[in-house]
Amino acid sequence: MTKAEMQAEKIKEISGTDPYKCMKCGKCSASCPSFDEMDIKPHQFVSYVLNEDIEALANSKSLWKCLSCFACVERCPRDVKPGKIIDGARQLVVREKGGDYLKADEIPELLDEELPQQLLVSAFRRYRR
């Protein structure tokens, strides 16, 4: 198994979703509040995983622009849940970096008025050890 294949498998495992179920309707992208900020759009996440182009996904801006609002997860008619896929990709990157992410007590001074609350909540939910 190549590295890309393994990574793709890992994303599927973390997200618990099956990208083959996608019928390319685009409802995820239609629902996404961060769509304009993203270089790879939510409906494309799925094909990146299917095509095992994890490198590009890992280096995309989208990975960090997703708010984890889960609108796409909620509305996806095929239960593919792009939000979970991008979450999986993010986990993959975070894990590979070997844990050099922020500690919880470093966060308050970095806080920005503009930062959406939801982002913080979901970040804590996800990265808390």
Place this chain on the structure above:
Amino acid sequence: MSIGANEEFRPKIVAFCCNWCSYAGADLAGSSRLAYPADVKIIRVPCSCRVNPMFILRAFERGADGVILCGCHPGDCHYSTGNFYARRRMTMLFSMLDYIGVENGRTRVEWVSAAEGAKFSATMNDFVAKVTSLGKNVRLGDLRCKN
């Protein structure tokens, strides 16, 4: 009888399927290529109510490790009421087998419609796994063994 450590135990499973729902469900599992272990051998009966407890005991006595009965969902019986009787009979029989100390995982009733090929396959996979984990059936073959 003990099973050698490197000899994989393969159970003998008899599945009674009613002609109208479950046998058709098994056909659908086949045409949909939904695999389940070859240990399962199906006997076609017109209705779940045709299955006499004697048949099940006979299977166990002849060395079966598990017996499963599949029929139409309650209320959907081709003969209207057959599976209702089967349900009571099997409840009684299974309870009795459990009572005399036979592992209750070796018997099962599942309602599978003609459209439920996937359920048929999943049920058989699950049942085979369960029976395999129980190992070879010695108790029913051996209830009155005098050795």
Place this chain on the structure above:
Amino acid sequence: MQQRIGVFVCHCGSNIAATVDVKKVVEMLALEPGVVHAEDYQYMCSEVGQAKIAEAIKEKQLTGVVVCSCSPRMHETTFRKCAERAGLNPYMVEIANIREQVSWIHKDMEEATQKAVILGRAAIAKVSLNTPLKAGESRVTKRALVIGGGIAGIQTALDIADAGYEVDIVEKTPSIGGRMSQLDKTFPTLDCSACILTPKMVEASANEKITLYTYSEVEKVSGFVGDFTVDIRKKARSVDMSKCTGCGVCQEKCPNKKAPSEFNRGLNTRSAIYTPFAQAIPNVPVIDREHCTKFLTGKCGVCSKVCQAGAIDYEQQDEIITEKYGAIVVATGFDIIKLDNYGEYAYDQSPDVITSLELERIMNAAGPTKGHLERMSDHKAPKNMVFIQCVGSRCSDGRGKSYCSKICCMYTAKHAMLIRDKYPDVNVTVFYIDVRTPGKNFDEFYRRAVEDYHVNYIKGQVGKVTPEADGSLTVHGVDLIDNKQIKMKADMVVLAAAIEPNPDIRKIATMLTASIDTNNFLTEAHAKLRPVESPTAGIFLSGVTQGPKDIPETVSQAGAAAVKAIGLLAKDKLLTNPCTAQADIMACNGCSTCANVCPYGAISYEDKEVRGPGIREVRRVAVVNSALCQGCGACTVACPSGAMDLQGFSNRQIIAEVDAICR
């Protein structure tokens, strides 16, 4: 007597042979006791294959045949007929299912071959105990029942009546006509729905072979193919059908006009005494007792006063009609799904978000807006209209239906085109996932919408519809081709909601013991080769009850179902299944336990003289009426002495199979 059994193993091309070593199966089964002949062939069901079986039967004087092939549900009849032609009793044939149960689900050749051998052995063990059986006969009631009075039911009934048979239509609502009567125009020709349907409705009502039971429901079904007995509940109409002239004065004068109109999908109201629509057949109104002031408070009675014919009858009771039928056709049609699970489309929040069926009523000259396209909120003409496709169709997330509703792409193209034609200044946008137009002149129709009428088709599902304070709607969509998110103002949004089988179908299927799938569509006897028959003999499927389809398809299926029903009614006698129960009078206790569990009342008791070794007495013993017995076998297990046995599935046969499998 030792049986002489022939074994025939089919390759089914490579379907079986690719996974099962058929030569090995032949070799192993040839060793079984009683087997005097064993061979394999490419396609046993082919003419050549059947000839091989026939030849072996004659040459080797076979008394039993085992065919290792596909499911008996597929070719058991084929091989039985083949045996019969070769002079062997057809019930001396058994099938070992080594395709659906072996080659198609197993990959390992050794394992598959071994299982095929075991299944073959079980079939040999069974056939060794088979006895020749002879089919009995039962009579056919030359009358058909059609459940549902939409276009499918009407067409089926007309075709059956045309062939000279009596046919009854049972329709739940006050009028026949069904969904089609609610439609404005039909694709791809754009003819007016009512213009083509109404003549058929009139024809059905005028045809003396056809009896209409409107405002009626099937209550109970018993019997079997050729001889069903059905109870029909004729609900109290509160109007005497024989007296009513259909003048319509009662509806006009009825003071309570607040009941939501079912026919107009609740977009407006109707009187408590009503006919669903002007062309209703029969043109006799019904009092809706839940909304009628007379029934609610005891005061009023206006309709009774104004009725010149004296047809109003507040005391009328439901009536049960019991009738016998030879064949039953199910044509219960569809409804659209409830949209409760799709909050994002704001259907519940804005009256300007409507379903396509509601748009049909709005576009219809007899509808709530008299055919003017207007918003239901403020009755203003819309400027921008958005159509959303696949609402609840093709969903595997549990909120909607997994299937494609099939008709939405075409009716949306129709709506878009009609609106652009009548109101050229209205912008029409269609958000689609795929546009599916297989059908004669269908794609051309869709292309006209784009090319001639400039309907804006955008590939991408809508995420959300937001009602704004100014009364407009914001549609949050995406254009997947341009990879752009779209936020668009709309005055009206039309949802192509998924269709689903009539919710009553579960109850009806249970009564008919007809099998039904997880989506509540009735199952066909064979998906390709017997698409208009239920696996339950004598039950036929017409229209959407079998699966989503448009009008031309429905009409053709309705005709096909009619032909199948006619084919049944044309017979004077039916051969009955000879696999019936039989009581051994030597062992029968006469205890009545078997009769208690028989669903067909096929068992009675007679005092019979019994003679045997040392026995000569008159005993009360069970007697099975083989014309009524359907062969379920419930009695065989209930019988404490084992006196009751089932031919073709006898205790010894099943035990022999068990033994062969566990050997």
Place this chain on the structure above:
Amino acid sequence: MQELINKAKELLANGTVVRVLGWRAGDLSYNPEPAFFETEEDLQKFVYDGFCGANLSKYMIEASKLDGKTLVFLKPCDTYSFNQLIKEHRVDREKAYIVGVGCRGKLDIDKIKEQGIKGIESVEGTELDGPDTLTIKTLYGDKTCSYASAMLGRCHVCKGKEHMIADEIIGESKDTKDAERFDAVKAVEAMSPEERFNFFQKELRKCIRCNACRNVCPACSCRKCVFDSNKFDSAQKANVDSFEEKMFHVIRAFHVAGRCTDCGECSRVCPQGIQLHLFNRKFIKDINEYYGEFQAGADIEARGPLTNYTFDDVEPSIVKERG
């Protein structure tokens, strides 16, 4: 006893019945046998005491085939069996004149022997209106024990002393129930599967297939038993390892499930002392729990639980869930 004889004489004399089904003395004083009597003279041999435990209902199947009415003496528990037989068309109500006999429990000679009393010649005080203490004449002199301590196991869990069917009743009954009917079943249920298996294997190992249980059972009244028929390949008795040897009792219990009145005759007659009622009572307990209280033979109308159903019946998986 004299009351019963007088009644029998009276009914024979006035032509109401042509024969009497009762008891006569057996080989041993505590072993009376069921017998038919046709004349007043015959009746001199008639006996009735605490050892007359047999359920006479089953004899009425044959009596129903004979001409004329038969007088039969039934204890309260026998009447359930008689009703069940009427329901199954095996006995003819019109051919029976039923005298319900009162009951203060029936005696089991083994229960006396278990108390260490040996060399028994006869037992006194066993009559219906006798004392609470039995006097046992033995080779070693007189011994005593309480009536209750000598009762059959089934009498301790008696269903009640009311006759379900009778033309008239003679004698007073005394309540004998001092234990719960399903306690023994519950005790087995409480064991682990291994213990249950070992328990039943030990019990069934004692079986010599004498068929006494089958022959005495009023529900096992089939003209031809499945174990004697070749329909299930279950007729060959020679092979001790054959299917029926192992499964005989399970199948027999299943065949009478829903029809067994729990009369307890099977356990009473078993020469090996196998607790056969544990099978039947298990089914009765399950039926009561899953399908509602049901007493076979309480009437002649109710549908048996295994020939009945409701849409919402428990699924067979309940056995597993119940654990």
